[in-house]
Amino acid sequence: MRLALDKDLPGWRKAILALAASAMLWWTAVPASAESVPAAQAIADFKLDNGLEVVVIPDRRAPVVTHMLWYKVGGADEAPGKSGIAHFFEHLMFKGTKTTPQGEFSLKVAEIGGSENAFTSNDYTAYYQQVSPDALATMMALEADRMRNLILTDEVIGPERDVILEERGSRVENDPGSLLSEEIDATLYQNHPYRIPVIGWLHEIEQLNRLDATAFYDRFYAPNNAVLVVAGDVDAATVRTLAEATYGQVPRGPVLPPRVRPREPEQNTARTVTLRDARVSQPSYQRSWVVPSYTSGTREGLAGESEALDLLSEILGGGLRSRLHQELVVKQGIASSAGAYYQGTTLDDTDITVYGSPRGSATLKDVETAVDAEIARLIAEGVTDAELGRAKNRFLRSLIFARDSQAGMARIYGSTLTTGGTIGDIDAWPERIRAVTAADIQAVAKKYLDASRSVTGYLLPAEGDAG
Amino acid sequence: MIAKGNFMHMIQFPPRAFGSAVLIAVLMAFCVLPARAGVEIQDVTSPQGVKAWLVEDYSVPIVSIRFAFKGGSTQDPAGKEGLANLMTGLFDEGAGDLDSDTFQLRLDDAGSEMSFSAGYDQVSGSMRMLAETQDEAFALLRMAILTPRFDPAPVNRIRDQIVAGIEAGALDPATKSDIAWAEALYDGHPYARRDEGTAATLASITPADLKAFHARTFARSNLVVGVVGAIDAETLGRRLDELFASLPAEAELVPVPRADIKLGQEIRVDYDLPQTTLQLAYPGIERNDPQFFAAYLMNHILGGGTFSSWLFNEIREKRGLAYGIGSSLANREYSSALVIGTATRSDRAAEALELIRAEVRRMAETGPTEAELDFAKKYVTGAYAINNLDSSAAIARTLVELQIDGLGIDYIDRRSGLIAAVTLDEVKAAAKRLLTTEPAVMIVGPAAKAAPAPSSGAIQ
Numbered sequence: 010m011r012l013a014l015d016k017d018l019p020g021w022r023k024a025i026l027a028l029a030a031s032a033m034l035w036w037t038a039v040p041a042s043a044e045s046v047p048a049a050q051a052i053a054d055f056k057l058d059n060g061l062e063v064v065v066i067p068d069r070r071a072p073v074v075t076h077m078l079w080y081k082v083g084g085a086d087e088a089p090g091k092s093g094i095a096h097f098f099e100h101l102m103f104k105g106t107k108t109t110p111q112g113e114f115s116l117k118v119a120e121i122g123g124s125e126n127a128f129t130s131n132d133y134t135a136y137y138q139q140v141s142p143d144a145l146a147t148m149m150a151l152e153a154d155r156m157r158n159l160i161l162t163d164e165v166i167g168p169e170r171d172v173i174l175e176e177r178g179s180r181v182e183n184d185p186g187s188l189l190s191e192e193i194d195a196t197l198y199q200n201h202p203y204r205i206p207v208i209g210w211l212h213e214i215e216q217l218n219r220l221d222a223t224a225f226y227d228r229f230y231a232p233n234n235a236v237l238v239v240a241g242d243v244d245a246a247t248v249r250t251l252a253e254a255t256y257g258q259v260p261r262g263p264v265l266p267p268r269v270r271p272r273e274p275e276q277n278t279a280r281t282v283t284l285r286d287a288r289v290s291q292p293s294y295q296r297s298w299v300v301p302s303y304t305s306g307t308r309e310g311l312a313g314e315s316e317a318l319d320l321l322s323e324i325l326g327g328g329l330r331s332r333l334h335q336e337l338v339v340k341q342g343i344a345s346s347a348g349a350y351y352q353g354t355t356l357d358d359t360d361i362t363v364y365g366s367p368r369g370s371a372t373l374k375d376v377e378t379a380v381d382a383e384i385a386r387l388i389a390e391g392v393t394d395a396e397l398g399r400a401k402n403r404f405l406r407s408l409i410f411a412r413d414s415q416a417g418m419a420r421i422y423g424s425t426l427t428t429g430g431t432i433g434d435i436d437a438w439p440e441r442i443r444a445v446t447a448a449d450i451q452a453v454a455k456k457y458l459d460a461s462r463s464v465t466g467y468l469l470p471a472e473g474d475a476g
Numbered sequence: 477m478i479a480k481g482n483f484m485h486m487i488q489f490p491p492r493a494f495g496s497a498v499l500i501a502v503l504m505a506f507c508v509l510p511a512r513a514g515v516e517i518q519d520v521t522s523p524q525g526v527k528a529w530l531v532e533d534y535s536v537p538i539v540s541i542r543f544a545f546k547g548g549s550t551q552d553p554a555g556k557e558g559l560a561n562l563m564t565g566l567f568d569e570g571a572g573d574l575d576s577d578t579f580q581l582r583l584d585d586a587g588s589e590m591s592f593s594a595g596y597d598q599v600s601g602s603m604r605m606l607a608e609t610q611d612e613a614f615a616l617l618r619m620a621i622l623t624p625r626f627d628p629a630p631v632n633r634i635r636d637q638i639v640a641g642i643e644a645g646a647l648d649p650a651t652k653s654d655i656a657w658a659e660a661l662y663d664g665h666p667y668a669r670r671d672e673g674t675a676a677t678l679a680s681i682t683p684a685d686l687k688a689f690h691a692r693t694f695a696r697s698n699l700v701v702g703v704v705g706a707i708d709a710e711t712l713g714r715r716l717d718e719l720f721a722s723l724p725a726e727a728e729l730v731p732v733p734r735a736d737i738k739l740g741q742e743i744r745v746d747y748d749l750p751q752t753t754l755q756l757a758y759p760g761i762e763r764n765d766p767q768f769f770a771a772y773l774m775n776h777i778l779g780g781g782t783f784s785s786w787l788f789n790e791i792r793e794k795r796g797l798a799y800g801i802g803s804s805l806a807n808r809e810y811s812s813a814l815v816i817g818t819a820t821r822s823d824r825a826a827e828a829l830e831l832i833r834a835e836v837r838r839m840a841e842t843g844p845t846e847a848e849l850d851f852a853k854k855y856v857t858g859a860y861a862i863n864n865l866d867s868s869a870a871i872a873r874t875l876v877e878l879q880i881d882g883l884g885i886d887y888i889d890r891r892s893g894l895i896a897a898v899t900l901d902e903v904k905a906a907a908k909r910l911l912t913t914e915p916a917v918m919i920v921g922p923a924a925k926a927a928p929a930p931s932s933g934a935i936q
Contacts, residue, residue, distance in 0.1 A: 068535075069535070070533060070535050070865075071515070071861060071865035072861060073861055073862050073865055073866070103783070112783070112784065112793075115782070115783040115784055116784055116851075118782075119782040119783070119784050119851070119854075119855045120851060120854050120855065120858075121854065121855075121858045122854065122855045122856070122857060122858020122859030122860070122861075122862060123858070123859075123862060124859070124862055124863065125783070139862045139866075140862070141858065141861065141862075167796070168793070168794065168795060168796035169796060170796070171795070171796025171797070172792055172796045172798070172799055173799075174796075174821070175751070175796070175797070175798050175799040175819070175820065175821060176799035178750050178751040178799075178819070178821065179751060179799050179800065179819050182749075182750045182751065183649075183650075183749065183750070183751055183819070287647060288647050288648050288649060289644075289647065290643055290644055290645070290646040290647045290648075291640060291643055291644035329580065330580060330581070330584055338633070338637070339576075339633065342633060342636070345636070345637050345640030345641065345644075346637070346640075366640070366644070368636050368637065368639075368640040369636060399584055399585070402584075402585075402587065403584070406587045406606060409536065409537065409538060409606060410538060410589075410604060412536045413536050413538060413540075413867045413868050413869070414866060414867045415866070416866060417867075470647075
């Protein structure tokens with residue numbers, strides 16, 4: 010049913026994952042934990058001589074293998090004025106090389122019933138195929154080939170730029186919520202490049218050209234800036250042999266400087282963004298705060314805050330047992346939806362967000378006031394041991410459920426390793442979650458959830474009272 | 477809520493282009509596990525005669541169960557549309573002697589995830605649980621299936637939430653066009669109705685209606701079950717009896733007529749948008765038709781879900797007119813159609829529509845080459861393990877769909893042979909059969925820039 014996204018717990022989590030679209034660390038799986046993992050599933054991690062990091066996640070249940078190549082480059086690594094080039098380039102990677110004509114890679118995948126795709130985030134770009142194990146060698150050879158041998162001509166770049174403009178139209182211009190989301194990010198981040206949409210600003214996409222693509226390719230696409238993740242019906246020794254024969258033949262690329270991006274200045278204002286749109290009939294709002302991610306928190310001496318923020322967002326607004334849902338949707342009956350989310354798997358500071366939409370005779374203001382009251386109550390009184398225990402259990406059991414999906418596992422490792430995390434971080438995460446206390450959660454809530462230093466976005470109908 | 481959505485951009489099809497209800501992926505309707513996958517399906521019958529298909533697997537300590545009761549929103553009485561959908565929102569809102577709050581806390585503590593959903597032709601339920609806490613999880617699922625409470629407070633709340641969702645979509649072009657499309661195509665049939673109902677029909681639904689609907693649609697005669705994970709056949713037999721044995725033997729389902737899709741019409745939804753959404757519906761083919769696989773392979777070549785279909789090449793690769801474009805066989809219990817969808821810049825929508833129609837004509841008149849057919853066969857044969865063995869939940873879903881379609885437990889072994897046997901002449905005949913009828917066409921976008929009427933007649 011359509012309501013499932015707001016109400017149903019697993020559906021909600023999927024929605025969060027889909028929305029945040031970055032594997033969150035709480036979804037992380039932990040192979041080394043005591044939960045009866047057969048030794049055969051031990052995860053291998055090694056580096057080739059040219060700097061390519063390789064992770065192998067055996068899962069022998071079905072004759073399927075997921076082959077993912079992750080590059081440590083995303084929208085936030087683009088040069089000023091070139092927004093969208095990381096994502097545009099992701100599309101261009103399907104255009105053929107010196108030895109593999111355009112479309113042949115996709116034909117090779119389709120010929121065996123495989124699936125393939127690619128995605129770009131602020132911090133990483135990844136390419137993947139799901140195929141039968143006997144096709145893995147071919148996939149690795151072709152993926153290694155396009156790491157360096159792509160042919161970029163104006164003939165392929167022009168139509169693909171049009172495709173991306175249509176993609177932007179479908180994803181952003183056609184959706185008022187996405188339009189507002191872009192503006193909120195641009196307001197929340199005033200100095201850091203997370204303020205720029207991954208798909209790019211329209212007027213900058215229109216100007217992207219072959220020279221931009223070539224410069225981007227030569228700078229970022231090299232084995233020493235990539236992580237290979239192979240999950241499924243395969244063993245580490247085989248992957249190592251295949252990787253050395255394919256990726257191992259690609260020369261090491263230039264030494265890239267550390268990914269140090271401009272930091273946000275201290276925020277001392279409450280900022281508001283409002284979008285009125287004829288396509289909107291129910292008002293809604295969200296409020297966001299810039300907070301540490303797992304990586305930036307560790308880097309800035311704030312280790313432990315991310316775990317507390319993860320649990321804070323779960324207790325405050327993660328699904329139908331959360332405080333916001335129970336109080337606003339169930340008890341007071343003033344909201345059709347209310348919740349919170351936090352995405353900690355980013356290279357730099359991220360955000361925590363609360364949101365809500367009214368129902369019945371309640372107004373948007375009523376919802377906002379009630380959310381504020383719940384935040385104030387949490388800051389003043391903290392969380393109970395019972396709700397903290399339940400939230401932790403939900404996180405920990407999600408580790409076991411995550412092992413059911415080889416592609417999901419590959420995504421967890423790839424996103425962590427391309428956002429400054431390590432396999433050690435993944436292994437240690439359950440213990441770090443178990444160690445979070447009620448006082449830790451109260452402390453991060455008090456430190457960060459201050460409305461006078463926030464960004465609030467309102468999505469409103471074209472006409473009428475803001476409520 | 478406000479979507480926080482700009483982090484990832486898949487190269488593949490945007491969901492919006494496939495937003496129409498008709499485009500429910502038919503792939504799932506006959507997905508099959510190839511024999512080489514080594515997945516062994518056990519046919520389990522409980523001591524009291526409840527049947528299920530089981531794939532036993534202990535590599536991850538979890539159990540996934542999925543089941544479906546045939547019926548769905550086509551069973552909603554006139555004036556009470558939305559009943560099946562509302563019911564599925566209430567199974568975790570109190571059952572047996574547990575009220576909503578207590579039930580949800582117990583479910584959470586049991587480490588299990590339960591969900592129910594209503595489609596046009598069935599109501600489905602599923603649960604994913606940790607093997608070590610399965611006693612409590614199955615006990616809660618049993619209560620939800622057999623003795624849901626439908627207490628007034630949760631009924632009113634979930635109803636309010638659904639109504640809020642309906643109102644939130646009232647001005648949304650995609651929602652409005654989905655409604656217009658269903659009404660135009662299925663005129664007069666239950667498929668023409670919104671399965672979530674309307675504010676008015678939802679307001680008329682009482683807890684007694686919900687109890688009566690549950691009593692007549694949850695029965696053993698219309699039930700299928702698929703289970704995957706750390707459980708053996710004997711244990712599953714006991715669980716099946718606990719969950720389902722005390723249901724009524726026979727469901728009381730209202731007969732539903734076949735839906736004859738209204739083709740040869742044009743539907744316009746005028747909206748000032750930068751992108752125009754195009755949908756085309758042609759005749760489909762029944763799942764049990766001897767030529768089904770010929771039609772399926774033909775559709776795959778025309779616009780199936782890979783980066784090498786005719787439509788993908790012409791519209792996206794050569795001209796950059798769209799991000800997503802594809803076609804699918806949309807099969808329901810009482811209807812079938814071949815549906816094409818895309819979204820394209822409004823000032824070139826007419827060109828895109830003409831290109832689509834030209835590819836359709838080419839398929840009907842000349843059809844694919846032998847090489848294209850061979851290629852499609854390889855894909856369609858190989859894709860199943862990858863598409864359907866990705867997780868326990870996916871396998872459980874497959875087990876249920878295979879049973880609903882009545883394909884038999886040996887279908888997996890037969891399937892590759894059925895595909896291999898399809899000839900080029902059969903594919904060409906299927907193309908002529910499906911693609912020479914004037915389609916239904918929907919154009920959602922600015923009126924001034926809209927595409928011209930389809931080039932041949934038969935427009936209403």
